[in-house]
Amino acid sequence: MIEFRRVTKQFPDGTVAVEDVDIVMPPHKTTVLVGSSGSGKTTLLRMINRMVDPTGGQVLIDGMDVATQDPVQLRRGIGYVMQNSGLLPHRKVIDNVATVPLLRGVGKREAYAHALELLDTVGLDRSLADRYPSQLSGGQQQRVGVARGLAVDPNILLMDEPFGAVDPIVRAELQQELLRLQGELGKTVVFVTHDIDEAFLLGDQVVIMQQGGKISQAASPAEILAHPADDFVADFVGADRGKRALHVTEVDGRNVVVDADGRPAGVLTS
Amino acid sequence: MNLFFDGIAWILDPTNWTGPGSIPERIGQHLVISAVVLVIASIIALPVGGAVGHTGRGKDLSVMVSGGLRALPTLGVLTLFALWLGIGLQAPIIALVILAIPPLLAGAYAGLESVDRRTIDAARAMGMREGQIVGRVELPLGMPIVVGGIRSATLQIIATATLAAYVADFGLGRFIFAGLKTRDYAEMLGGSILVIILALVVDGCFAITQRLVVPAGVRAAMATDLRSRPTRPRAAVGRPITEGNPE
């Protein structure tokens, strides 16, 4: 479990990126931080592995304040996947995946064998193991990034817009893969995105952030749609328009669900 | 032109290739003093430049110091130290070290600084210690530029090491100074040509090294670049990530 208690981050230049945030991210669930650019999502995420230290409040993992832990050891136990994959360009795919286990002192043979298995796990062909990151497509690079994030079998996986730079088709594919993986592995995932559809698709809990690093609402997707906390949230999730504003019309005795533009979205079955 | 052929003839004269003060001996001395200077200057400049490149701190100061060192006329420095320390190799070594520091410093600093900030950020987020980031990420990726700095320092050392002969019986400069004294222009020119050849050969070796140290993955990226990448290098786009707690 990850817990933020009255966390504030003010950068030296005076920017308040996160203000007075209280949030609990339950274990084995996916929490998605969603908001427009500059709303403090990345800053919030990076306070979990101490890439950023809060200027106020506490971040706790399983009840332990991260500020009391050695940042290097802490980071080695937490998976981190970022938008540009963050792979080391001068190392082969397999070396990238095995990096953190090797840092933690796992034997070479074991680390590489496990790295190959991880390529299977994320749906990459083992023949790619000896390629360099630049020889992969964007989607493949992100899969390697996920494999690397999983390499130490961390309890926590941090993902910062991991699918933001790939084309929509590949993104949809990667989202489904992540859902499958999460179904199997049950990590505590913290996922950052600015795409509300992605947030609703992946999140057990969705945290909507607004400018200035404040949380507008944290709840399940259904709750947010049913009871948006305020106008900002309602507007952000588009609860009253487009494909989310659904209504039922009867067609030949069946209840067809139609969106605001009159496009059919499906059929009510009960 | 005649003089030039005289110089060549002097080099090819077999009597100049044997005995005390022969061409091979002078070349050997020239290489030794250049190597000694390079090692001393590297020990001073590379760690400092590396630290500046890694932390981004002290950049202004090091630019200022290199600029100051560059402005010093080597012959003047040499004379000054020779007056103080006397005849011998100490004075030219010190003068040459001062000459070599700026390009070494700049290469080390620019090499480490050239590495994509996001790559470094990712390495840190994975749990690499600062030393590991330098050794396993910044150095391998910045190596071509670091070697470039060593290369230009070496070229300057070899060219300027002729001055060692000003205060010591050492190096290829002997031919130049001796020739000047006795008005033996063939010897003088022959010595100069030898210095040029030596500098070119060593520079060629560094040029090859510089290519060899480009990591395979980066070379692969350059190949892909030609096909599909935007013309701006990746390091030049996007806001660099500066938050974090380098310890």
Ligand SMILES: Nc1ncnc2c1ncn2[C@@H]1O[C@H](COP(=O)(O)OP(=O)(O)O)[C@@H](O)[C@H]1O
């Ligand atoms: N190192 C930094 N120094 C100063 N301001 C920063 C720094 N990092 C982020 N910020 C600012 O903090 C705010 C939140 O940034 P960020 O967490 O990256 O937002 P998001 O990930 O939601 O786009 C922005 O206004 C950003 O400019």
Ligand SMILES: [Mg+2]
């Ligand atoms: Mg961000």
